[in-house]
Amino acid sequence: MKPGTTRAACVALLRRDLTLIWRRRGDALNPLLFSIIVVALFPFALGPEQATLARIAAGTIFVALLLASLLSLDMLFRSDLEDGSLEQLVLSPHPLSLLLACKIAIHWLTTTLPLIVIAPLLAQMLYLPDTVLPVLLIALALATPLLSLIGSVCVALTVGMRRSGMLLTLLVLPLIVPALIFGAGACNAAQAGLPFTAPLLWLGAWLVLALVLAPLAAAAALKISLT
Amino acid sequence: MKPGTTRAACVALLRRDLTLIWRRRGDALNPLLFSIIVVALFPFALGPEQATLARIAAGTIFVALLLASLLSLDMLFRSDLEDGSLEQLVLSPHPLSLLLACKIAIHWLTTTLPLIVIAPLLAQMLYLPDTVLPVLLIALALATPLLSLIGSVCVALTVGMRRSGMLLTLLVLPLIVPALIFGAGACNAAQAGLPFTAPLLWLGAWLVLALVLAPLAAAAALKISLT
Amino acid sequence: MEPNHDIAPLLQARALTYTRNAEPIFGPLDVSLHAGEVVLIEGDNGSGKTTLLKVLCGLLEPSSGDVLLHGAPLTLARLSHQVALLGHLLGLKMELSTLQNLHFAVGMGGIRPGITPRLALASVGLEGYEDQPLRTLSAGQKKRVALARLLLVPAALWLLDEPYANLDRTGIELVNRVLDHHARRGGAALITSHGAYAYTSGAPRRIALKTAA
Amino acid sequence: MEPNHDIAPLLQARALTYTRNAEPIFGPLDVSLHAGEVVLIEGDNGSGKTTLLKVLCGLLEPSSGDVLLHGAPLTLARLSHQVALLGHLLGLKMELSTLQNLHFAVGMGGIRPGITPRLALASVGLEGYEDQPLRTLSAGQKKRVALARLLLVPAALWLLDEPYANLDRTGIELVNRVLDHHARRGGAALITSHGAYAYTSGAPRRIALKTAA
Amino acid sequence: MNPLLLWFHKLGSPPYFYRLAGRFLPWLYAIALITGAIGLYGGLVVAPADYQQHDSFRIIYVHVPCAWMSLFVYAFMAANGFVALVWRIKLSEVLAMASAPIGAAFTFITLVTGSVWGKPTWGTWWTWDARLTSELVLLFLYFGVIGLYSAIEDTRQAARAAAFLALVGVVNLPIVHYSVNWWNTLHQAQTVSLMGQSKMDASMLWPLLTLAFATHVYFFASLLTRSRVALLGLESGKEWVRALVNARTGGRQ
Numbered sequence A, B: 001m002k003p004g005t006t007r008a009a010c011v012a013l014l015r016r017d018l019t020l021i022w023r024r025r026g027d028a029l030n031p032l033l034f035s036i037i038v039v040a041l042f043p044f045a046l047g048p049e050q051a052t053l054a055r056i057a058a059g060t061i062f063v064a065l066l067l068a069s070l071l072s073l074d075m076l077f078r079s080d081l082e083d084g085s086l087e088q089l090v091l092s093p094h095p096l097s098l099l100l101a102c103k104i105a106i107h108w109l110t111t112t113l114p115l116i117v118i119a120p121l122l123a124q125m126l127y128l129p130d131t132v133l134p135v136l137l138i139a140l141a142l143a144t145p146l147l148s149l150i151g152s153v154c155v156a157l158t159v160g161m162r163r164s165g166m167l168l169t170l171l172v173l174p175l176i177v178p179a180l181i182f183g184a185g186a187c188n189a190a191q192a193g194l195p196f197t198a199p200l201l202w203l204g205a206w207l208v209l210a211l212v213l214a215p216l217a218a219a220a221a222l223k224i225s226l227t
Numbered sequence C, D: 001m002e003p004n005h006d007i008a009p010l011l012q013a014r015a016l017t018y019t020r021n022a023e024p025i026f027g028p029l030d031v032s033l034h035a036g037e038v039v040l041i042e043g044d045n046g047s048g049k050t051t052l053l054k055v056l057c058g059l060l061e062p063s064s065g066d067v068l069l070h071g072a073p074l075t076l077a078r079l080s081h082q083v084a085l086l087g088h089l090l091g092l093k094m095e096l097s098t099l100q101n102l103h104f105a106v107g108m109g110g111i112r113p114g115i116t117p118r119l120a121l122a123s124v125g126l127e128g129y130e131d132q133p134l135r136t137l138s139a140g141q142k143k144r145v146a147l148a149r150l151l152l153v154p155a156a157l158w159l160l161d162e163p164y165a166n167l168d169r170t171g172i173e174l175v176n177r178v179l180d181h182h183a184r185r186g187g188a189a190l191i192t193s194h195g196a197y198a199y200t201s202g203a204p205r206r207i208a209l210k211t212a213a
Numbered sequence E: 001m002n003p004l005l006l007w008f009h010k011l012g013s014p015p016y017f018y019r020l021a022g023r024f025l026p027w028l029y030a031i032a033l034i035t036g037a038i039g040l041y042g043g044l045v046v047a048p049a050d051y052q053q054h055d056s057f058r059i060i061y062v063h064v065p066c067a068w069m070s071l072f073v074y075a076f077m078a079a080n081g082f083v084a085l086v087w088r089i090k091l092s093e094v095l096a097m098a099s100a101p102i103g104a105a106f107t108f109i110t111l112v113t114g115s116v117w118g119k120p121t122w123g124t125w126w127t128w129d130a131r132l133t134s135e136l137v138l139l140f141l142y143f144g145v146i147g148l149y150s151a152i153e154d155t156r157q158a159a160r161a162a163a164f165l166a167l168v169g170v171v172n173l174p175i176v177h178y179s180v181n182w183w184n185t186l187h188q189a190q191t192v193s194l195m196g197q198s199k200m201d202a203s204m205l206w207p208l209l210t211l212a213f214a215t216h217v218y219f220f221a222s223l224l225t226r227s228r229v230a231l232l233g234l235e236s237g238k239e240w241v242r243a244l245v246n247a248r249t250g251g252r253q
């Protein structure tokens, strides 16, 4: 692979970011613990009745995972901005959208995927019926990449600002409410014994759309907020 | 008031921090919007049944406000660290615990108090019965300063680190679980028509203890993490 | 190599101005830079040197006037391997070793013939620091790693913002040597300095920026 | 004022060493600084100048040896109005105006007789910038505001980390003037520099730090 | 100086500690292994099956010793943290930080074995009962200490910050221990007591106590191993470590 080609650039970027995440693997665990703790707070807040907890389990897990992955989105470009790497990335001769797609993929794989992996544990904590669990997992697998993709556009827009964490939440949440309604809705329907495939198909369709458009939009947004 | 005395120092610090918050009043609104959005997500996640929402209203509001004020705690010393003001504060000849107490007070007044003010709105959104609202407000008024005080100690410990937001959550949450159990417990008891004063009194007692000890502990922690 | 003034200059700015919030930062400015030239932009604190460099590489948009690269208008999309910027922020990762940082730069930007990351490190005086994480280097040593990156990546035009800052005396000489080498090889460079120390080899062309009144 | 060597020195370091994660940063060092003295700490990049200053003001704990202030051991709690540190980070608020920043410093640290924040600003060449938010000043102008703070707050011992960095030629002269004035008034200062430019009035005592092998 | 104080002073010196620990280690491991084997044999083979729970009660022989250790290790860590903060003894920092992961592991095992045991006896893996909850909080506290320690660059500063956090978290210990008395819950009340009369048959009790002894010894063995490694890292610039390395490599460089 010739250095300097676009493929070489993507590989170099992937390798660098994975190395960095490995170096700071403690940080990578934080969203996990955050979501565990948020879910664990609900039994304290609502009391330990099994029926109540089971009723809200799917929705609460959805909200907790979305919050955790949302808050971690904030770091997507943060450190690159702080040390000037982002400037170098923008000045590089390769298509920015492709480079950003690499970064988004890594972010999802390293922070959100682990969240989905521990979802069964969270489901146990809130007594989610075992039959609903597969639906919950599929819904999360569709909704969280959607969040990462849409979120990356918003992060790119807010990247030059200090303390953008909360503002980011504000921008992203309205955009992902549909994902939440459909995802948690599918789980609730399954829990009530109703059909649940339609909302999941909708989520899938959006995900495909976002996969194509979000990196382009993020690149445009990044150029706007840097220049 | 002679410049350079401890009283003058506290006044100067209060005035400076209030001016800064006024300059960045957009940032100060963020926790507010964050908690509104989190609460607003629940009807989407759980479906619009009034009975379910009313059952979980007090607990959810409690969790949302604690999370919002927790996430904003992260900024308590952040900007002072970044521009070197914190170093100057530690090197100043005045008792550090007193200066930190000023900062904590300002933080609570400017970010958490507004949260309590909008709590009735959030209660409406989740159909909390009107009779429970006063209990909720009192519980919040006791639990949130407790969170700010305990949180400040943890923030002081993590202040030197990049991206400490999530780690902070991890450190603080176990310590505030009691406040949550007692605060939300009082609301749930009130909602169920049971006596609710005992948990509120416990909260009050802890608050008094924290008011005395937390600034001292925060000062000690800050010295550890800066030196 | 003597600058050749017949062909289109590597970089040309015509009647360039930049205004931030209705406040002029630098006035109408004409610069042209040919292959083989090093030009020094001098100016007091706050005279707009950093801003000028950012405009010249397309990171900021000029308020009026235009920038030509090889005679064609400059856009971010058209930079392709021609311009290297070294700003106040070095664009290096503190958690990676010096060598890992350079390998990444090569992957992104390609490599000049006849040089390797190790050689580049050695030629900026960092032999033996190959596996040291950047975080443990001092300010001046980090700057040297950024200089090594310039040596590796093939870009004809260098825009260097205060390359001398944070360097000790041998570091300053190193920068001058590197610049000379680049010019002799047919490259061009625009460097800024507030004049307390400066590019000393030969008598470089200087452009003075004045603080807008 | 000539340094008086009979009384206990303002600052004294005895056999001071600092080790970070088992790696020695600077070796056993003996420094003593009397009232009226300015001492220059010279050293290459990474030789430990910044670290030394932080140890001397108690922000870092020495690995061995001790620091005496007026003959008594130094602790953070005992600094009380005696030491002023100016580091790489200036400790100024970007959102506040220059004057607001200085007022805050005075509230925290007190004020010398016969000077006001406005006068101090004028004497560092920032007249007319009183109400400008710091964020809109250039790097060098910000440094000047930090120098104005030094002029205002009564501290006998100044620890200045690279006070010349980021300043243009008039700025460098300004620092020298301010240091002279401080020494003549009976103060003392310890300044670092990597030697590309330096304190030039008189022939200041120098301490050379070497990079640990 | 008082000879005891003198000995402590000497023990605090890293090279002395390193050598002493090295001498004790094999013995400690051997004792832990042998008593552990005896205890397990007693618990799993010799002890009679419970009249209510049949054989599922045997999980007690893992659950209870680990639960005790989770509390003991935290107390040990906090005590060392206190010494480290007040007297700045490097060895205490090392000991405190080396015990955190071991304690977290014991806590984790307690939670897992408790859940496994809860399924047959209470019909659920997990309930939000006071003891279970406070034990979960204990796990988070351990995680917090480990997280803080690994998040700060400078090891000594990190150790002090984490030690401080450990001290703050000590409030949780009495809550875990007394929760069964303060709130009436599903979890077993105190059944074993060293001073008074235990509410447990002797044939079931002796393997439990043997295993408790074994886990303590194992903890110290593991702690010493970890501390020795950590000390080598911390003191890698010092003369005694270099001498040690030279001796190991036979003077080769």
Ligand code: HEM
Residues within 6 Å of the ligand: E060, E063, E064, E067, E068, E071, E110, E111, E112, E113, E114, E115, E117, E118, E119, E121, E122, E125, E131, E132, E133, E135, E136, E176, E177, E178, E187, E188, E189, E190, E191, E192, E193
């Ligand atoms: C996840 C679930 C569980 C957790 C987190 C847990 C936690 C603990 C802890 C922390 C202790 C030590 C208390 C102390 O020494 O102060 C303990 C002791 C004990 N546990 Fe559990 N436990 C769990 C489930 C169970 C179950 C299901 C049983 C049996 C029905 C059980 C039986 C016991 C017994 C007999 C003791 C010894 C009591 C004593 O003498 O102090 N535990 N457990």
Ligand SMILES: Nc1ncnc2c1ncn2[C@@H]1O[C@H](COP(=O)(O)OP(=O)(O)OP(=O)(O)O)[C@@H](O)[C@H]1O
Residues within 6 Å of the ligand: C020, C025, C043, C044, C045, C046, C047, C048, C049, C050, C051, C052, C194, D135, D136, D137, D138, D139, D140, D141, D166
């Ligand atoms: N973000 C900003 N907002 C408003 N004004 C700014 C901003 N950044 C710079 N300026 C102003 O623009 C002018 C030029 O700044 P610039 O950083 O280009 O100066 P410089 O020549 O690089 O100075 P220095 O030698 O201190 O680096 C300065 O007067 C400064 O006050």
Ligand SMILES: Nc1ncnc2c1ncn2[C@@H]1O[C@H](COP(=O)(O)OP(=O)(O)OP(=O)(O)O)[C@@H](O)[C@H]1O
Residues within 6 Å of the ligand: C135, C136, C137, C138, C139, C140, C141, C166, D020, D025, D043, D044, D045, D046, D047, D048, D049, D050, D051, D052, D194, E153
């Ligand atoms: N946080 C850190 N972690 C590990 N090593 C560090 C850290 N900070 C500094 N060092 C190392 O300590 C040594 C001294 O650093 P210091 O910043 O004191 O140097 P300096 O003399 O101020 O250099 P400069 O002229 O570049 O400012 C350097 O070799 C550096 O690599």
Ligand SMILES: [Mg+2]
Residues within 6 Å of the ligand: C049, C050, C161, D139
């Ligand atoms: Mg500049």
Ligand SMILES: [Mg+2]
Residues within 6 Å of the ligand: C139, D049, D050, D051, D161
């Ligand atoms: Mg330095």
